[in-house]
Amino acid sequence: MRFRRLGSSDLQVSEISLGSWLTYGVGVENDAARACLDKAFELGMNLIDTSNVYGRGAAEEFLGDALKDRPRDSYVLATKLFFPMDDTGENQGLSRQQVFKQIDDSLRRLRTDFVDLYQCHRYDQGTPLEETMDALSEIVRQGKVRYLGFSEWSPDQIRASLELSPPNEKFVSSQPEYSILWRVIEREVIALCAANGISQIVWSPLAQGVLTGKYKPGEPPPADTRMGNEMGWAMDRYRDDDVLEAAQRLVPIAKGLGISMAQLALAWVLREPNIASAIIGASRPEQVEDNAAASGIELDASILAAIDEAVADVVQVEPAAH
Template structure:
């Protein structure tokens, strides 16, 4: 496994991270989920990402239980706050009240004294940015959080947060967690260059486009049974990818990967990691074998010629935006 600094911080995380969205605490049985965490750790993956909103805390509980087997200082644990965790008016968002209360709740579910990376899951237009940043800074000062990050904030929102944080002399935000893969590239226009300028690293989610970039879905063929797309509980974000124009190009990418002697998922992950502003690509897995295959992507180096071929295949769908 290779490791990269997270933005301008001194924190080093594995190029492949393990996430728990739509899997742990939801679609994957508890013991299988723990086996996936064990396999990831054995392969050198030290970055584990979850969120309080993933099945209302169930994913945090599974991840925390699995990681208890290892020394706390040997891994980087990330979670998030923003989405509703109850029906009350203060059970959501980025108010000081919600951030503080949910941090305590996450610590209990995770079974730890501190969170390495605490991320604002989305931007909250209803709360003053100063209030949100001050709450995060206080958590860092208290030692309950080591670093603060964000997820899916726009370039303008990132700039505002960085500048206000400097004015207030707060601990800096060090990361952003956006969607990024061969089919969804919006961050390349503004978010990536702004983040690199301001010192934020990207820990990207859905690098395999919900499994589309594994090659399991074929143009003109029915959705395979047992896959995420066949599960009505988890397929709401994948449906928009299931178009023949998208799947035809995915087939071309798979043919290219086969010619290179690697899997399509390894090609897709190596493509994401070609970006110097990306610190880690967060994969999801329902079986340990998937993690073992994906982790090999860190060994793949893409030549300029291969990148040109990929750009040619993707040219007509660069503006594709899925529902997620």
């Protein structure tokens, strides 16, 4: 496993990291989730990404229990806040009150005194940015958080935050969607972040599993897959046959290199120096093992061109809401 520095921080993070959206504490049995986590550590992964909203605390609680016997300095723990934690409409957003409440709740569930990376899961249009940045700076100074990040912020929102942040409390990471099929951050976000000491930790690098090649156009999804079960709502934009056909055009490229489709997709993401890590989701240790092997794979210009040609008619490059 190779490692990359996370922005302007002193954190070295594994090129492949383990996430917990739609999986741990939610859709995967705890024994299977623990097996995936153990395999990740065995293979050198050190970045574990979660959020307070995943299972409304369930994912953090699972990780708190699963990680409690591991040395705290042996992993980098990242979580997030923003989305509603209940149905009252009150426990959400990035207000000063919510920042203080949600970090304490996350630390309790995670059974730790601090998180290495605390991320704003989305931008809060209802709270002045100054209020959010002041609150985030305060929890850094309190020692509850080492570094700060954001997810799916626009270039203008990123620039505004940079103007308000104290030098030692600036964001060091961005967590956007990025894959062979979804390249929106290439327009402006990557260059803006690279110029300001911010790395990308990307989510959905396998396009919710579509880039593994297991979903075939014109065929129902396998029952034991995400698209085939109740969590398939997250994959609506990838269900079209033209997208699935484009993914199938990548199969011979991967075979020609002697690697899996997932490894091809992850290596493609990691070709970009500003990407510090690609987050994977896994329900079986074998998936973790296959994905981890993508670290260190380098794709030459001819392969990159072949990938671009294969997906040219379906790739998303324009900004879209999440």
